[in-house]
Amino acid sequence: xxxxxxxxxxxxxxxxxxxxxxxxxxxxxxxxxxxxxxxxxxxxxxxxxxxxxxxxxxxxxxxxxxxxxxxxxxxxxxxxxxxxxxxxxxxxxxxxxxxxxxxxxxxxxxxxxxxxxxxxxxxxxxxxxxxxxxxxxxxxxxxxxxxxxxxxxxxxxxxxxxxxxxxxxxxxxxxxxxxxxxxxxxxxxxxxxxxxxxxxxx
Amino acid sequence: xxxxxxxxxxxxxxxxxxxxxxxxxxxxxxxxxxxxxxxxxxxxxxxxxxxxxxxxxxxxxxxxxxxxxxxxxxxxxxxxxxxxxxxxxxxxxxxxxxxxxxxxxxxxxxxxxxxxxxxxxxxxxxxxxxxxxxxxxxxxxxxxxxxxxxxxxxxxxxxxxxxxxxxxxxxxxxxxxxxxxxxxxxxxxxxxxxxxxxxxxx
DNA sequence: ATAGTTCAGCACCGATCGGTACTGAAGGTG
DNA sequence: CACCTTCAGTACCGATCGGTGCTGAACTAT
Numbered sequence: 001x002x003x004x005x006x007x008x009x010x011x012x013x014x015x016x017x018x019x020x021x022x023x024x025x026x027x028x029x030x031x032x033x034x035x036x037x038x039x040x041x042x043x044x045x046x047x048x049x050x051x052x053x054x055x056x057x058x059x060x061x062x063x064x065x066x067x068x069x070x071x072x073x074x075x076x077x078x079x080x081x082x083x084x085x086x087x088x089x090x091x092x093x094x095x096x097x098x099x100x101x102x103x104x105x106x107x108x109x110x111x112x113x114x115x116x117x118x119x120x121x122x123x124x125x126x127x128x129x130x131x132x133x134x135x136x137x138x139x140x141x142x143x144x145x146x147x148x149x150x151x152x153x154x155x156x157x158x159x160x161x162x163x164x165x166x167x168x169x170x171x172x173x174x175x176x177x178x179x180x181x182x183x184x185x186x187x188x189x190x191x192x193x194x195x196x197x198x199x200x201x202x
Numbered sequence: 203x204x205x206x207x208x209x210x211x212x213x214x215x216x217x218x219x220x221x222x223x224x225x226x227x228x229x230x231x232x233x234x235x236x237x238x239x240x241x242x243x244x245x246x247x248x249x250x251x252x253x254x255x256x257x258x259x260x261x262x263x264x265x266x267x268x269x270x271x272x273x274x275x276x277x278x279x280x281x282x283x284x285x286x287x288x289x290x291x292x293x294x295x296x297x298x299x300x301x302x303x304x305x306x307x308x309x310x311x312x313x314x315x316x317x318x319x320x321x322x323x324x325x326x327x328x329x330x331x332x333x334x335x336x337x338x339x340x341x342x343x344x345x346x347x348x349x350x351x352x353x354x355x356x357x358x359x360x361x362x363x364x365x366x367x368x369x370x371x372x373x374x375x376x377x378x379x380x381x382x383x384x385x386x387x388x389x390x391x392x393x394x395x396x397x398x399x400x401x402x403x404x
Numbered sequence: 405a406t407a408g409t410t411c412a413g414c415a416c417c418g419a420t421c422g423g424t425a426c427t428g429a430a431g432g433t434g
Numbered sequence: 435c436a437c438c439t440t441c442a443g444t445a446c447c448g449a450t451c452g453g454t455g456c457t458g459a460a461c462t463a464t
Contacts (some may be wrong), residue, residue, distance in 0.1 A: 007461090007462070008409090008410085008461095009410075009461080009462050009463065010408080010409040010411070010460085010461060010462070011409075011410045011411045011460040011461045011462090012410080012460080012462095013410085013411060013412085014411075014412070030321060030434030031321055031322060031323045031325070032236070032321035032322060034214045034234070034237050035236050035321060035323030035325075036323060037323065037450080037452085039451090040252075040323065048294055048412060049413095049453075049454090050411085050412060050413065050453095050454080051411075051413090052376065053452095053453070054412085054452080057234055058452080058453075059452065059453090078385040089340075108321075108460090110320065110321065111381060114379055115320040115321035118234070118312065118316065118317040118379065118382050118384065119231075119232060119233055119234035119237060119312065119318070120233060120236060120237045121233045121234070121236075121239065121312075123236030123237075123451095123452090126236055126411060127307055129443080132382070132384060135379075135383055136384075137418085138323065138384060149457080157249070163393065163396055166380070166392070166393050167393050167396050167397060168279065169379050169380070170373060170376035170377055170379075170390075170393050171372060171373060171376055172376070172398075173375070173376040173379035173380060174371070174373055174374070174375040174376030174379070175372055175376075176379070177316055177372075177373050177376070177378070178332070178368070178373035179294050180320050180321065180361070181334040181338060182334060184336075190365055190368070191365065191368050191372050193373075194365055194369050194403045195369060195373075195397070197400060197403055197404075198400030198403075201396045201399055201400075209431095209432065210432080211430065211432050211433065211438075211440075212430090212431070212438075212440030212441075213429090213430045213431040213432075213438035213439070213440045213441045213442090214430085214431065214432080214440080214441080215440085215442090216441070216442075217442095223422095239420075239422085240423080241420080241421090250442060250443060250444090251422085251424090252424085252444090253441075253442060253443090255423070256428080256440085256441070260422080260423075261422065288446065325422090326419095327437085367433090
């Protein structure tokens with residue numbers, strides 16, 4: 001690796017694909033999959049439809065790539081939270097991250113993974129299902145992490161990792177909905193803190 | 203009142219408007235506001251576009267009427283819960299109702315008030331805002347009810363009605379998202395029960 | 405320089421979007 | 435009965451939807 005990459009033959013593209021993808025992510029985040037038209041997207045990306053199709057495939061593929069970018073960017077708090085040393089720290093950081101990502105100034109309110117396509121017509125079913133899988137993967141990661149905490153003795157033996165993961169995920173999803181409705185970061189942080197006051201739900 | 207209503211002059215409409223509205227509600231519930239096309243709606247309602255416009259105004263008005271129908275039907279648990287005698291009963295019934303309404307066999311999964319239009323393009327902004335207001339009214343009702351519970355001595359004097367209302371609403375919204383993603387009624391009932399184990403979040 | 409390859413813009417595609425004018429039928433009232 | 439009002443179906447509206455064929459420009463490799 002670390003080989004100097006040869007310039008690809010042919011005319012190089014005249015725009016920054018990473019930058020354009022970031023712009024598309026924001027549009028999908030704000031307007032949802034079905035609510036974001038190609039005109040909205042390409043206008044924000046600063047490129048033509050032709051260039052978008054050449055670089056990203058089609059609208060559905062563009063969304064999937066935008067979701068991957070979202071996971072690595074605004075939603076990076078998920079992986080960071082799960083790596084923390086105790087289950088309570090994991091849950092706290094997960095919910096705090098949800099609040100912050102959903103109320104980040106300069107970005108749309110709410111969570112792309114929730115409001116990107118919670119319900120959809122025929123054209124949006126595939127993306128709706130993709131997002132449901134994405135959210136469920138997050139829940140599974142929490143589940144595995146909490147089971148590990150039980151095995152480690154960090155959580156009591158009678159703690160229920162499945163229930164804890166579902167509970168934390170449910171609160172996080174609710175926070176995303178509340179944020180989309182205009183709740184302030186302060187209010188949501190109070191809710192997040194309150195929701196873990198009884199941890200681990202004995 | 204109770205006057206025998208005179209038949210309106212002119213040709214009577216050839217369909218049951220209440221029944222048609224119920225069908226429209228289901229389509230909006232399953233596909234969201236933007237994802238439900240007029241063709242989808244009128245096909246499910248069993249009427250033509252012309253009849254729909256004559257009876258309901260336009261797509262936006264049809265959605266508002268469908269939301270009112272939803273509030274009086276599948277979401278009637280809200281008012282029933284708030285009328286219960288203690289704050290804990292209110293919260294428990296509210297969350298149980300959320301779970302049942304979001305996983306009712308024969309109806310779409312999830313909550314119309316959440317997935318009807320959480321994010322939207324330009325055409326759906328008004329409905330998105332309408333739903334945000336609708337959800338916030340539910341939160342306000344909980345808030346008022348919990349404040350009353352504090353005044354009554356049902357909740358301790360240091361309980362925070364605003365926080366409690368936001369917390370319960372957040373869990374309910376999260377339940378709706380989880381249901382939309384395919385979570386089972388049993389799983390959600392366990393989450394709902396667990397979320398109130400520490401009531402009133404002392 | 406020439407060949408080979410890719411890019412980007414324009415124009416355009418059929419389909420569908422929400423919404424409406426027009427017409428004839430269907431019912432009421434007198 | 436005649437008259438009047440309303441309904442419902444057809445056919446259509448301009449706009450927009452996601453997506454593409456074509457062409458000339460731009461770039462690398464030879």
